[in-house]
Amino acid sequence: MSQIKRIVVIDLLYLGDLIFAHPFFAELRSLFPKARIDLIANSNFAEIMRVNENIDNVYSYNKSWNFIKSIKFARKIKQNNYQLALNIHGNWRTALLLKIVSADQSIGYGSKGRGIFLDKKIDDKISSHMIDYYLKFANELKNNFEQINIEETSTNKFPVLKVEGKYLASAEEKLKKSAIKENFIVLNTGGSWPTKRWPKEYCAELADLLAEKNYDILFVGGPSDTERVNYIIDKIIKKDNIYNLCGETSLLELAAVLKKASLMISGDTGPVHVAAAAGTDTVTIFGPSDERKYAPRGKGNNIIIKNEGLECRPCGEHECPLKHFKCMKEIKADNIIESIQSKDLI
Missing domain, CATH: 3.40.50.2000 (Glycogen Phosphorylase B;)
Known part of the structure; x- marks a missing residue:
């Protein structure tokens, strides 16, 4: 050796x-x-x-x-x-x-x-x-x-992502510029597969429910997620608590932003694993992918939301083979709120 x-x-x-x-x-x-x-x-x-x-x-x-x-x-x-x-x-x-x-x-x-x-x-x-x-x-x-x-x-054994000071400073500057307060919740609505994306209308409803509780909501994502995020924000009723950095951060700046968040809610996609590795609490909505293999791991709380008892999941497919998409559509915004309240995450 x-x-x-x-x-x-x-x-x-x-x-x-x-x-x-x-x-x-x-x-x-x-x-x-x-x-x-x-x-x-x-x-x-x-x-x-x-x-x-x-x-x-x-x-x-x-x-x-x-x-x-x-x-x-x-x-x-x-x-x-x-x-x-x-x-x-x-x-x-x-x-x-x-x-x-x-x-x-x-x-x-x-x-x-x-x-x-x-x-x-x-x-x-x-x-x-x-x-x-x-x-x-x-x-x-x-x-x-x-x-x-x-x-x-x-x-x-779990990933630990160490974020350097320059990225923390850059993230702090972008958060300050957007005027977001501390203890904000991050919503990540994108996904590499269509089947990993929770319906847009559900995302908007969840943001409204959180905003009603006076939580600040920050949307993140890459440039390819911008159109989707803009659509979701347009559907939100209470926009005073809504902030958007989608497409405005590098990966390491995003990691720094997530490190400062109190909670991240996301589908099973890369940024939620970054958040967990940075030590932030996460709530992950699992549809077609297998949470036993791909659940986020980190020193924080990592909550899994899935459609219990649905025999066709996890299918691992990019498009729903049965055309009903029940694994995601039957998970409602109220289910997310109930889960995170039961775990005292908010």
Whole structure:
């Protein structure tokens, strides 16, 4: 193990997946305390990993690049002469990239033939939380290099996102400019899949119910969420307590904003995992995705809202196969209020 001085990890998955990988990188650093540990990440979310103290360099890979650009990128990374390459994503794109990077040894997830370029293939069946999925990989590394086996579970492992002062200052300035008070509640209404988005009218109703209780409501999201958020705000009756930073923050500024919030309410999408990792209480509405695998983890309270007893969920589909969308439509604004009041979150 002491001979491994340069390691590259590849994970081109989404924001939440990168947050879930934080305990893995802590384990990797403990295994290789003096090694250079680099990460190749999806360019849309790479920024959030640059504050991870267990990673030395983060390289941004744009998934829209064509084959030629991807080859050039991988060949440039190859010049770092890695001794160990780890594929914790496991699809064909990542397999081919690491093949070109040509580390001395490669270990990774690689089912369905995608492990043909690996020196060691790890079983990639997910039967527990994603944090366990990644820690399982770290455990395999221990077996590979030290011949020991230590069980790791997500019950005592959760992401911790440290936000640097400059981002906290920037967030403070944007919050001050918007004139929002302390103890505000964040609503995140977007989602990478249509089925992860709670209906817009429900979001507006929830904002009204919270505003009636004199809570300040802050909407967040990326540029692609702006139209949706504007529609929701237009439907809100009491607008005095409504604030909007959608499309106005970088990922790390968003993390700083969420750290200052008293509560975040969201669907199962990246920002809610950022909030949990920043230590903020969260309420997550789960529809098609499996809360057993993707529930937010952090030192705060992380409440799950789901349509109990609905046999068709979790389906994991981007569009409702049965065309009724009951997993989200049957969860009402009153259900959210009742849940967070029962947990004394507001």
